[in-house]
Amino acid sequence: MQVVVPFDPQSPKTRLAGVLDPTERKRFARAMLRDVLDAITATGMAPTVLSTATLDIDAETRLDERPLTSAVNAALEDAGSTPVAVVMADLALATPAALSELFETEDDIVLARGIGGGTNALVARHPDFRVDYHGASYRDHHAVADAVGASTAEIDSYRLGMDIDEPEDLAELLLHGDGHAARWLRTAGVRLVEEQGRVSVGREPIPVTTTAESDAADD
Amino acid sequence: MQVVVPFDPQSPKTRLAGVLDPTERKRFARAMLRDVLDAITATGMAPTVLSTATLDIDAETRLDERPLTSAVNAALEDAGSTPVAVVMADLALATPAALSELFETEDDIVLARGIGGGTNALVARHPDFRVDYHGASYRDHHAVADAVGASTAEIDSYRLGMDIDEPEDLAELLLHGDGHAARWLRTAGVRLVEEQGRVSVGREPIPVTTTAESDAADD
Incomplete structure (x- = not known):
């Protein structure tokens, strides 16, 4: 195959x-x-x-x-x-x-x-x-x-x-993922936000060097 | 159990x-x-x-x-x-x-x-x-x-x-369901709408007697 x-x-x-x-x-x-x-x-x-x-x-x-x-x-x-x-x-x-x-x-x-x-x-x-x-x-x-x-x-x-296309899909990855992409998201400061109903995501302000400028999370 | x-x-x-x-x-x-x-x-x-x-x-x-x-x-x-x-x-x-x-x-x-x-x-x-x-x-x-x-x-x-809570979940039911609820939705005029990305739903104008007034779809 x-x-x-x-x-x-x-x-x-x-x-x-x-x-x-x-x-x-x-x-x-x-x-x-x-x-x-x-x-x-x-x-x-x-x-x-x-x-x-x-x-x-x-x-x-x-x-x-x-x-x-x-x-x-x-x-x-x-x-x-x-x-x-x-x-x-x-x-x-x-x-x-x-x-x-x-x-x-x-x-x-x-x-x-x-x-x-x-x-x-x-x-x-x-x-x-x-x-x-x-x-x-x-x-x-x-x-x-x-x-x-x-x-x-x-x-x-x-x-x-669950293909990851929309912002709400990122919540699925944070909830149920443990691979490269989930780690990358966490390092980029993307966090679960719990409200009424389904959880969504928000993003924390974080130092620039730990996100787009760096491959550190992409390990 | x-x-x-x-x-x-x-x-x-x-x-x-x-x-x-x-x-x-x-x-x-x-x-x-x-x-x-x-x-x-x-x-x-x-x-x-x-x-x-x-x-x-x-x-x-x-x-x-x-x-x-x-x-x-x-x-x-x-x-x-x-x-x-x-x-x-x-x-x-x-x-x-x-x-x-x-x-x-x-x-x-x-x-x-x-x-x-x-x-x-x-x-x-x-x-x-x-x-x-x-x-x-x-x-x-x-x-x-x-x-x-x-x-x-x-x-x-x-x-x-897929619990059915939000309007977009109705699309899942129309796509993959064949029971009472899917039939009820179809009879109520709820239809798939295909756009860019994921499908959503819309509703057709239909005669009043076939929806809320009637149990016909709930069979």
């Missing part, structure tokens, strides 16, 4: 602009990527980063400047009859256990839903399956699987379901 | 006020409760509704007017050495499979996280464990379990993690 992790190192995580500046967003996205690659590697698989730009990272990298859907479909086509897993680079809560269940479920198409209708991870073992990540892709991927006559399984995982 | 489902029939789901009026919120909360009770029953367990007011429903009901935390702790105390499961009444995406994993995991304390720091479901098999649902209860429940020397397990379930 090929395990592909699409990644855009250039302007990642724009929806976090209210909490992190552009340089910080790049560092944070990179820390999440490392968590995802570590979790995949811990399952025994060797991930390939499908990057829109050159990337200095200790993992196999394939350059593809096209948008996400086109790049992933090219990877599916190139793979021929080899199964392909596609795991998003912002699943910073992913664990080896959750990913193993994804990889080991033996249907033609295995889907892990993301909050808000996305498809956070999938495995494709059918030559005619193609992705379309626009809109509510989870439903669309079910429909595509049905249309090509592929059997489908769903993975019920909170850890794979 | 006792399976307790706390429920407030009087003024439920106030955070949905932007989408549903008070009468609709009561009907919707009731439809979600039915989904939760159905899923529990399908695991072979017999749920008890722990209700703050009298309730006409086809399930065993125990009246306790106290706030959630006090009522659940009284149930834990009364149970003595009998294991107790506590399942929130708004887990309209819960499946028998996800609940079976919760019930069958054999640690002293088994926790299913909810989005935003909550504890959506738990099993307690330790006489000294007590709940506190205020704030980020998931962390607090871990700490309580540690303090009383109880072993703890986490359930990794998206379906148990």
